[in-house]
Amino acid sequence: MPDSLAGVLRSNVRQTALSALETLGRLVALAIESVQGSVADVVSRRFQWRETTNQAWYLITVTAIPAILMAIPFGVVVSIQVGNLIKQLGADSLLGAAGGLGVIQQGAPLATGLLLGGAGTATIAADLGARTIREEIDALRTMGISPVHRLVIPRMVAMLFVAPLLNILIIFVGVLSGYLVATAAQGVTPGSYWATFGSFATLTDVAISLVKALLFGFLVVIIGCHRGLEAKGGPRGVADGVNAAVVLSVVAIALVNVGITQIVSMFFPTKVA
Template sequence: MGTPDLTKPLAGIGGFFMMAAHTLRAIAGRPFAWDEFVRQAWFVARVSIMPTLLLSIPFTVMTVFILNILLMEVGAADLSGTGAALGAVTQIGPVVTVLVVAGAGATAMCADLGARTIRDELDAMRVMGIDPVAALVVPRVLAATLVAVLLSPLVTCVGLIGGFAFSVYFQNVTPGAFVYGLTLLVGLPEVLIALIKAALFGLAAGLIACYQGISVGGGPAGVGNAVNETVVFSFVALFFINVVATAVGVKATA
């Protein structure tokens, strides 16, 4: 059995980090493509906001339901709000947001850039002296990051409202106790960490989508493969970043 050829995967990883470094440098460059940034931010928000809000309710309700069963067994059902707030703020809000942003917005970015790539539009831009990363990648990456940060608190609020309604009306938790418990373990540091996590998730999803789009090959079939790979790689990056960010956040707020 021969040794596996790792040239292509390693080349892809190297190319991704080179593009990421180029993107971070180009963010501070001038001129900034404000029109493209606004269009992309509106597009990502438009395709993501409703699925994100609808997905946040079952995620939070299921978490609260399981937690309440445990709390009722030990006679601590009044702490239901504490668990709901901790789960919604630190995990459900950022994670659900980027799942939809990566699944809807990032794939559309990848398909758009992939179509431009196979039509040689990016090469034409380079010939004209226009940097495709500054003109196309930077606005899309920042748009995905901004939308993820803005959607995360909205998802958290909707999830907490859904968790409150389910706990009070279906599991007979006292409304006052639920509301009082919201701030027992969750404060400003946890909210800030959740926003940082959402920003990192959106940044990673945007970078992966753009790299897959500008490095696509093989014609239209290659674009389809790149879109599928964008979803898979974004979800893998999401869970890796979540583990690291959560561990760092717990140590920072301990």
């Protein structure tokens, strides 16, 4: 009995691992096809500009206000927590640098990725999943129309356009809210706050933040499109695809952020500008 149970477990683990690798392979293939197809569509003047504009506007409408609501408490919490620690060390003037770097390097791109991974990915996976269940995707292929060029690429480009804009909005609101808390409640002078902020937060930090936001946006849109195009089993399958897309997006963002942070720490250490 134990031997048979162990054999079943080994078989299940092996099948799950193989299935995961196959899914990863299809995900990578979709990403490569989308990037190559977007360039080809622009060059051949067949790019779906109207669809891209509609998708970008929808993403802005569903993420702009939540981004502001998320950035305000994030900036406040960073300012309070870091301010209490810095105050004990007698370096109140460094609050601007610590708060600014926290928002720019980590808070803004992570908040951008999570917002797009929550609202954006769920919407994309549900839309494409419903189209797949209704056999619209198969109808497109029958008519010789590529679903990737018609549906995936416009959503990818829209996400890559919205991600840096959302990132900049979160940086602005987060830093501003941290500044207001530091000057109004923690006794930091405005001049010292902005002086230390400008000394430590450089354009390189902003550029890295934007690159992270773009990468997170690319990951979540590819995951959402992939899960939507592979939905099966009726409405339940669409719901499972949406759930899987959101969970995979969050996990992918967390793992990629750890890797990028390590690389940035090695090649771009924090220093006074």
